[in-house]
Amino acid sequence: MATEAVLLGRGQEAQYLQLALGNRHGLIAGATGTGKTITLQVMAEGFSRAGVPVFCADIKGDLAGLSQTGSPNPKVESRAAELGETDFAYEATPVILLDLFGRQGHPVRATVAEMGPLLLARLLELNEVQEGVLNIAFKLADDEGLLLLDFKDLQAILAYVAERADDLSSRYGHVSKATIGTIQRRLLGIEQQGGEPFFGEPALELGDLMLLAPDGRGAVSILAADELVRSPRLYATFLLWLLSELFEQLPEVGDLAKPKLVFFFDEAHLLFNDAPKALIDKIEQVVRLVRSKGVGVYFVTQSPQDLPSSVLGQLGNRVQHALRAFTPTDQKAVRVAAETFRPNPAFKTADVIGEMGVGEALVSMLQPGGVPAIVDRAKILPPRSRMGAITAEERKALIERSPLKDKYDQPVDRDSAFERLNARTTSVEEPSPREVPSAPTRSNDPWGGAFRRSQPTASAPAQASAPAPAARRTAAAPPPVQGGSILDDILGGGGGRRQSAGEALVKSLARSVGSQVGRQIVRGVLGSIMKR
Template identity: 60%
Template sequence: MPDDCVFIGKSDKPEYILLKLANRHGLITGATGTGKTVTLQGLAESFSDQGVPVFCADVKGDLSGVAEMGVEKGWIKERAAMLGYEVPYSAHPVIFWDLFGEQGHPIRTTVTELGPLLLSRLMDLSDAQEGVLNIAFRIADDEKLPLLDLKDLQSLLQNLASRAKDLTTKYGNVSKVSIGAIQRSLLVLEQQGAEYFFGEPALDVRKDLMRKDSDGRGYISVLAADKLMQSPRLYATFLLFLLSELFEELPEVGDPKKPKLVFFFDEAHLLFRDAPKVLLEKVEQVVRLIRSKGVGVYFVTQNPRDIPDTVSRQLGNRVQHALRAFTPSEQKAVKAAAETFRENPDIDTETAIMELGIGEALVSTLDKKGQPSMVEHTFIKPPSSQVGPLSPKQRRAIIEDSPVAGVYDEVLDRKSAYEILKKRTEQRAKELAEAEAADEKTKTSRKKSGGRRGDSFWTALGKSVVRSVVPMATRVLEDAIKRNTMGGISRRR
């Protein structure tokens, strides 16, 4: 077997993925219980042994066993003998991650890094609400308001609601109704545990997902996803975010001799289910272009129809486990799956898909010319590590001895939008209180001085005029009364 490849299994010849073409992506499909997880585990081991770091999500907890040396079992011994393969039992370097920080190291990012597009997808916002969220991100950028966690975004939205009328003329319609809807969606996210995802320190994808051990083997990053799967939209958005971060952070490397990282996206149908067009376009773009960054993406799902055609046509290395076809819809799925393979005159692909046993698959990979090989009925090699989950004690020991132990355990809460806006609010409240106090002091002073002190110029002038005019008018009136009185007396005389 060549040294520049990853061994998958054996048909009438060894089947493998060429390392230099492993970044042309791949697809692992099949019904539940047909062996997809064991195939994924075997590939992750082989990539790691070749010095290629791996990232994978552990949906059922079974993949954690990759960190422990495997033991000989009956079915493993039987399969190895069938393949003429000596199983190199060994443990592999593993880093356990967990968004909730329970079964692995916490893994976080900031609201700013996630961005309005993925956040809108995560909250299932309408077009109008997404527009307001985009405005919020723009204002945060303009006003130097770092958005690190959910409380930063909540504070910003409250602030925008109070300034909606003024902001509309500059940024467009900032609807209070849309802001309210976004705030309600944020509360739902918090209930799903998304607050654990946002904050600092943020994951360093280049440094911590692309590690190698002292022997040159690639670390296998295993994301505990059993609890995360209870919020499937959060799961799918998070994995897409990681892909996007890798795409943004990694330099162009063209076609390297082997990948810089291989990324397994389990339960991939969750990424595409009910996804808006703009998101599908982003996924297509990332998958198409991330190859030149040296990253191979392998989607794992039950049915190849779960993957849109625009993405599926970019997946050159394929492993198809058994599909069941009891209904017309399932029969169409089998036919569609068969049509994705390069035809082999010795195999009825459509029939073979329905007759595959556990641990068997139809395999087609890219040859040295970059062309798909003919489909072959293949027996998948057994893993060299433990099949099945680790015990909690074993997992904890690996976490404590991890190269990132202590790096992400404590949450950092530096000055951000929440603190800045809170200080602004407190400052305005202080200024208002001081103004009211000054006004009250002025009123009190006027009362004590009879209104003389503190009179304005015009008030003082008015009082002066009154003081001059009133005595004069009084004298004139008295003289008139006297004249009238004397005149009356004279006339009576």
């Protein structure tokens, strides 16, 4: 069973999450302080041990404890034995730290072109008219071969649209300078919130979220989000962009023996707060269709009613921690949570939801064949890694010894819309492209070059995918390289190959090929499904 499922805990029966059904998505819900984070940690460890890479956001700063071996504790060991974990042992999980701001992990970036007008409109809280003008800016950039890569490119194209407002109105539709001014002020707000560094190059390659350790365990990519969540729209927009990128770039694989990646979406209610119906419909489509790409999405929130029913109905693996019913609204949330489970004749689900203690949960996992199990009141296993935050020194050591060290650390600023438009105001001659700065070099890959890209199982090979839309990335998976133990990898050693500056330029040009041929850019969460 251990090779086919992840043990989560035990109630009347042992509760397993079937790996073959891990891409059927899931929900972890419960009030603050009831144990959601520990459940997420146990799930992440279980998927990692099964060879499934994991991505999650660290809202409170304690999920990074996955990277450290747990401290011996007789109570923890006794509980693990009681719940049937016969091979329980304290161990660290292979972890890669990421951070949009680049302070607590490797910087994460996306180009403006990849983010696309729909998600940018969501981030900037634009209305339909303002979003339409933003679409015109993107179309103009396509038509004139202007690359939209970083924040100043977006600012430059908006200024260019305002300058040519009268001319563009006859070609693309009405463009108001006042509307442009509103968008520019919203951009200023994002800049003041610290969001500017997110836009640029080198952009994140999805393959780096699907690494396997030398012993076959999946790497857990942890996004530092304790600061990011203070800008909830930026947080939700980034995770939605990442999810849509997975949908758009990964090939169809059907049902695998285990997922290619599990994606935990913490504070999931932020994704749907004040979202227009059109965006919710597209989110529902992405969640439904990304399953066939081998990706499992697990939403983490306080109550199931935080999610639209169209999304909630797609979540087959469910863990519900306690909810407190102090108000009529709370009581309604309890009833909604109880109604999402298949009833157990041994107890009344709605009553149990308010009675459970910390570390207890109502669990209903999909069984072989995809049938939801009868809900069970279970105690959740303790994690093998540290339950708590890591020190600044431990974080620094992880970053220094990461397989992604130096790959994303230095931004690349190449010739794009800002430079081209700025040059037009100073010279009649077309400027020649600037040389791409070389990335820093290093002699050794701290994790021994042994981490490799996760691949589909032999029983369900990846199918050929359709041509990628404009400004999309493709990356070939490097061949497997043998290495030492995961603790050796975490603690150092070895050598490997990095992407050269020339390769970075070629990939960047490939991302922007749509702009060069004048194709309309349709990006972000819409991706290819906008054309359906």
